[in-house]
Amino acid sequence: MRLMEEARVIVHTEFGGGYRRIVFDAPGIAAIAAPGQFVHIRIPQLSQEALRRPFSIYRSKGRELQVMYKPVGRGTHVMEHAVVGDVYSLLGPLGRGFPVDRAGIFPVCVAGGYGVAPLSFLAEKLECPGVVFIGGRKAQDILCTEDFAGLGWDVRVATEDGSVGEKGLVTEAFDRWVAARAPGAMAPEIYACGPERLMHVLTERAARHGWQAWLSLDRPMGCGIGACLACVQRVRDANGKQHWARCCTEGPVFDSKELVWEAADLKKASTN
Amino acid sequence: MRLMEEARVIVHTEFGGGYRRIVFDAPGIAAIAAPGQFVHIRIPQLSQEALRRPFSIYRSKGRELQVMYKPVGRGTHVMEHAVVGDVYSLLGPLGRGFPVDRAGIFPVCVAGGYGVAPLSFLAEKLECPGVVFIGGRKAQDILCTEDFAGLGWDVRVATEDGSVGEKGLVTEAFDRWVAARAPGAMAPEIYACGPERLMHVLTERAARHGWQAWLSLDRPMGCGIGACLACVQRVRDANGKQHWARCCTEGPVFDSKELVWEAADLKKASTN
């Protein structure tokens, strides 16, 4: 189910790392939102723009729905000026989120950029805590660590400049952790959201080790509800037959086994 | 001379009649602005619009430049949200304003809508007070009466609903005043700004009585500085030869004797 809801901004604050957080009063969507799903937001002042903007759901509780965003372009720079009381049209919750009902698993989250938002929401809904890898350029980019820590997760941080946590890419930290594990340790179930390159690496690792991985993809979106066929990702079905799946409806979260990437991207992923 | 100036909003308030007033800190333009001239304003949030918006100068004093505007469309509805500290790009002062150096005249102003703004500025600069006619739909639309009264002007008000002043159009009030004058009374020198219909009527009256009239015209503008030829008005020169004059440079204020109107418009003006 999905709704179009006129949602009032009730909190709008800085979040860190250049991100901001908006809390909307959106009781309809909040009541049914699940981790990994997103809302397609109409930014009222963008009178001439043609499209809504998709944002992952960071939290939903009671009537409140939260998103976390970074001002990067025309739309988000306008959003930056949203004040309490502004009304935004939200379309959601959209897409297929992360599975939260898989019993007895050992969850491992890998987050880059805004990807930490849906994963933090996920952690809240999973039965047991696991390990989370959070990557960024520098210390300030590392968000939501307390969200996970408060739930008992093992939080591992990697920054490119080494200003906090391990120095390097989040995938390198992940690989080091994997390499250090005792043989025969319980297979992790991977949940990830972040840049495309991260998805290539995790698809490759999951395939190499035979792990289950749930990867959330980011695509330019038109309708957000499956009508325009803009947001496609190449996938294969159980029989190996390939087709285009819509990230807004079949995704944004996919089982990594389904994902078909360019050979060159996977090759690059295998060596770093 | 004209300048492009980054001007800070220092006051932004309601004005009455649906109009609002912005005071800009624009020392360069304010220093040289004359009544009847306008500024071409770039509204910063209109990222996708192609044009600036023209506004008459309501006051200039020291570093301060004021405009009075009504939210009617996309641009002005954005302007409505301007806050103190916002920076707008102003191009001005533009155009040829009202002559203020004509000695020994008996000035009569006729204003409709925002037209009262440049005329109020004019009154401040004229040597002697005269009579001003201010028209509007209803009482709230009648603005700036104190500006004129404070300078010793005879202020006459006309509202279409009769809620204040004489009931009817401002041109009717003007005509009644003309009709009631003693024969041989000093010829008025007319200054006007307002809707096109008002200009037709005053052109006709000035021609009929042989009065001097200075009329400010309103045209959609592109460049505002004479380059695009968008803002034209048909005029005749001293030899009766017609050509298109640019309201942004040869105008917006014209000697009514120069103006060439459609015959039908003038005919209509002669009968009401």
Add this chain to the structure above:
Amino acid sequence: MGGGGFKKGKHELTRMNANNTKAPDLAVTVAGIRMKNPVMLASGTCGYGPEYADLIDLNALGAIAVKGILSIPWEGNPAPRLVETPGGLLNAIGLQNPGMEKFIAEYMPFLRRHKTPVIVNIWGRSMEEYGEVAARFDDVEGIAALELNISCPNIKAGGIEFGTDPNIAGELIRLVRKRTRLPLIPKLSPMLHSIAQFARIAEESGADAISLINSVPSMVIDIESRRPVLSNGVGGLTGPAIRPIAVRLVWQAAKAVKIPVIGMGGIACGRDALEFLIAGARAVAVGTATFLDPGTALRVVEEIEAYVKRQGHASVNEIVGTLQF
């Protein structure tokens, strides 16, 4: 279905205006299709119907034009398929579709349950294939008309290839005309030497109506990678940016022919739609604007109704082609 659904649609409208005794008549007839109002959803922007069904009442629409259908399933272009531009949207979906058999099996039962005329947008990689697809739909219940897509800029073979040379387009329309009894609505490209000549040739070749405009071939380049943003290189521009182009073309086309014209391109509100109707369109389609606000088409219906009433007309037909110029 189609004409059949009309009565109920009319009924609904009457109810909508229950507290007003003089609701104007919004019904129009286009290519023999009776539409309860002149507002449809444009092909490719509303999927096959179910996608928007929970967000808007499909029964309240004048008609719905489904995404372009081929004889066989078609993959379309790789991503990225879409990029926003100033006042518009560039897309190169590449006519991805499940093929006619799957469309008929999976979507027609759903569409038949609605009382809104269904216009099937079809295309082919050869003239023969256009004919084949048209013939197949001739047998299918619940289809009001076929929109012949001869103007899609986003595929290599088919589409616009048949829509730029008026002689080829004429031949294609005549060929398809022989293969189906369904009303035919060729959809024209905005990039024609003379839209009037093209419209006339469509009319003479047996078209029952024409629709225009399809998207305008365009390109956006990523200056960092020095590649086109869209995988296909060229895409089609739609949305408010193209509206003035579309209004001009609809006006010129409508003057040239007697068959009805369906106008589209950047319609986002009643005022926009009325520009097209006044220019000569008998009906209009809402495309890109549905993405921003799924309720756009229904809002357009309301706003047209208010205008027709305010202007004192009994029927929306009275404003069609009333441009004074």
Add this chain to the structure above:
Amino acid sequence: MGGGGFKKGKHELTRMNANNTKAPDLAVTVAGIRMKNPVMLASGTCGYGPEYADLIDLNALGAIAVKGILSIPWEGNPAPRLVETPGGLLNAIGLQNPGMEKFIAEYMPFLRRHKTPVIVNIWGRSMEEYGEVAARFDDVEGIAALELNISCPNIKAGGIEFGTDPNIAGELIRLVRKRTRLPLIPKLSPMLHSIAQFARIAEESGADAISLINSVPSMVIDIESRRPVLSNGVGGLTGPAIRPIAVRLVWQAAKAVKIPVIGMGGIACGRDALEFLIAGARAVAVGTATFLDPGTALRVVEEIEAYVKRQGHASVNEIVGTLQF
């Protein structure tokens, strides 16, 4: 003038980058005109030069194209001549101009005092008149090239009439070619059957460069009066809205010919201009954006320079036509 002014222009640029030893070379040569940088002002948007001279340094421009000139003074269309549209601007000035003699007497002395190449945009109501105007300018000092306006949508006779049929355009270019030694730059319409074919015919007919795009024929209707907003009915759409259309056309034209292409349509910043250069334009023109910000063209120069430098090129020429597709 023209080539003559180049050295000083170059000097200025060097000074501008005084504290940087590796300022990239921005000079380009188009139709034999050496331009100190690839950014010009588009015809019709900068008057005849003096209009903007107190707001921007004309000497810092690559070139300036003055408003379309006829043999005799021309009145143009009645007002309204302009209306804003989503992301763009619709105008129907109708080529008002003082005629060639008055232009030469009143504006050329001013323009000659500047060291920026002057491109005179010319038109005629007949082929012969195009030839006549061209021949007249052949004698005039300080003119770098003639831009043949065969694509203005806003006049009844002349302009676009000669610019939609490639054979007629070819004949016109050949005729004008015989009447002048000045470089010839036909300006093409976006509404052509095939821009590539058209560009090739221009090249074969003796054009030294081509410029595109002119405005896109369009219409806006006032739904209350049911009249077109512009007195001329149809006007030309310009501004950011048309940029993706223009980039596509420039890319297709540049692939088709060896002569340089001057690209324009909706350029408002360096990134926009770079799209055109990467697509194959040797130079670009800024039009509508100058109205919003008179300094646009100069800002575009700076932003191009920064990009060329950042991408490690010695000259802007190295990025022309580097689109990978």
